[in-house]
Amino acid sequence: MDNSLINYTLHLADTTLILSQRNSEWCGHGPILEQDIAITNISLDLLGQSRNFYQYAAQLINFSKHSEAKVSPSGGDLEGASEDSLAYLRTEREFKNLLLVELQNGDWGQTVLRQFFFSQFQYLLFEQLQQSKDEQLAAIAAKAIKETTYHVRWSSEWVIRLGDGTDESHQRMLHAIDELWRYTGELFEAAEYETAMGIDLAAIKQKWTEKVIAVFDEATLPVPENSFMQLGGKKGVHTEQLGYILTELQYMQRTYPNSNW
Amino acid sequence: MMYKTIDKKMLFSYLEEIKDPEVPVLSIIDLGIVRDIVLHDDEVEVFITPTYSGCPAMDMIATEIRVELATLGFKKVIITQTISPPWTTDWMSDEGKRKLKAYGIAAPDKRFVIPADGVECPLCNSTDTKLMSAFSSTACKSLYQCNDCKEPFDYFKCH
Numbered sequence: 107m108d109n110s111l112i113n114y115t116l117h118l119a120d121t122t123l124i125l126s127q128r129n130s131e132w133c134g135h136g137p138i139l140e141q142d143i144a145i146t147n148i149s150l151d152l153l154g155q156s157r158n159f160y161q162y163a164a165q166l167i168n169f170s171k172h173s174e175a176k177v178s179p180s181g182g183d184l185e186g187a188s189e190d191s192l193a194y195l196r197t198e199r200e201f202k203n204l205l206l207v208e209l210q211n212g213d214w215g216q217t218v219l220r221q222f223f224f225s226q227f228q229y230l231l232f233e234q235l236q237q238s239k240d241e242q243l244a245a246i247a248a249k250a251i252k253e254t255t256y257h258v259r260w261s262s263e264w265v266i267r268l269g270d271g272t273d274e275s276h277q278r279m280l281h282a283i284d285e286l287w288r289y290t291g292e293l294f295e296a297a298e299y300e301t302a303m304g305i306d307l308a309a310i311k312q313k314w315t316e317k318v319i320a321v322f323d324e325a326t327l328p329v330p331e332n333s334f335m336q337l338g339g340k341k342g343v344h345t346e347q348l349g350y351i352l353t354e355l356q357y358m359q360r361t362y363p364n365s366n367w
Numbered sequence: 368m369m370y371k372t373i374d375k376k377m378l379f380s381y382l383e384e385i386k387d388p389e390v391p392v393l394s395i396i397d398l399g400i401v402r403d404i405v406l407h408d409d410e411v412e413v414f415i416t417p418t419y420s421g422c423p424a425m426d427m428i429a430t431e432i433r434v435e436l437a438t439l440g441f442k443k444v445i446i447t448q449t450i451s452p453p454w455t456t457d458w459m460s461d462e463g464k465r466k467l468k469a470y471g472i473a474a475p476d477k478r479f480v481i482p483a484d485g486v487e488c489p490l491c492n493s494t495d496t497k498l499m500s501a502f503s504s505t506a507c508k509s510l511y512q513c514n515d516c517k518e519p520f521d522y523f524k525c526h
């Protein structure tokens with residue numbers, strides 16, 4: 107059986123989970139209370155989206171297990187997969203999230219710039235996905251796009267505020283662009299399972315680039331030339347950062363298997 | 368054996384007793400979270416939909432529905448979460464909107480689909496108000512401040 111749908115759903119689940127985990131590191135550390143609340147709200151939205159994707163992936167895996175679908179190279183037996191087993195018991199090489207979302211938060215500017223790059227992309231992706239022939243992915247996307255609309259607006263405002271702010275904030279945004287830009291190419295580089303799902307990443311790339319140019323113009327920030335782009339996350343080849351995130355995220359389940367709240 | 372005398376309409380009114388744990392003035396019926404109830408003898412299936420993908424109140428609401436229906440004598444209670452069609456504030460009852468305002472939260476207002484300055488203050492009815500943050504104490508609200516009475520207040524976002 108073709109595993110494209112399962113792998114693609116896991117890619118969506120992993121990406122939203124890891125970005126949620128990263129953003130939640132700001133909890134209690136945001137620059138001011140309102141923004142601490144904003145970034146953790148975004149984190150919660152992403153966690154909810156990832157739960158929807160993991161639940162669906164688990165359902166697909168359990169349904170396909172008779173057909174000897176090989177989904178987990180290491181976990182071997184994913185029989186009785188659940189949203190928890192998929193989030194807590196897969197290894198680094200099995201995670202298919204975008205590299206962009208696993209990078210360290212850096213300063214506030216870097217965090218909001220990453221959210222901006224990601225949310226603009228996610229909005230355009232969900233626009234397509236809600237038309238998907240797969241009813242469940244379409245339903246999750248139609249639900250989530252309302253939340254993403256807020257993330258796009260919030261992160262765009264911050265990029266403009268900091269880019270067109272003080273000398274210090276402008277410098278920090280230049281630094282953030284420098285840190286993150288080479289990870290944006292992966293958004294549009296289709297993995298096999300994305301091609302199989304019929305996602306038109308070229309169309310998304312064109313619109314995404316227009317949005318980024320418009321906001322960067324207002325923020326008085328330069329749009330970098332396309333240079334070397336780092337790939338790998340979608341295929342499970344990650345930066346060293348992901349291992350640290352998973353260590354923390356999976357610690358409880360691995361130390362006390364099957365523990366519950 | 369009480370369940371034998373209960374019809375769907377009555378069940379909806381029983382579920383009025385269950386409040387949203389985050390906005391305890393609203394019942395899950397006011398919010399439009401309960402999409403359908405299907406009865407087969409001593410079994411009942413309740414279809415609920417989350418307000419937001421990550422709404423942390425859903426597990427608690429599901430548990431409370433189970434308890435309420437078990438109390439009525441149902442042997443088997445199935446809670447099924449649906450996400451399509453996605454929840455919208457259009458499903459909130461007028462009664463719900465009235466209760467929200469009385470509780471100090473501005474109700475969703477079609478003129479402010481995108482939160483902006485000017486949402487009516489639930490405390491003094493002034494429209495001279497300022498959006499402080501699109502995100503507030505829960506996913507479903509934005510934070511405002513009234514320029515007249517100076518009080519901060521939440522606005523239940525159109526969704």
Ligand SMILES: [Zn+2]
Pocket residue numbers: 488489490491492493513514515516517518
């Ligand atoms: Zn007022």
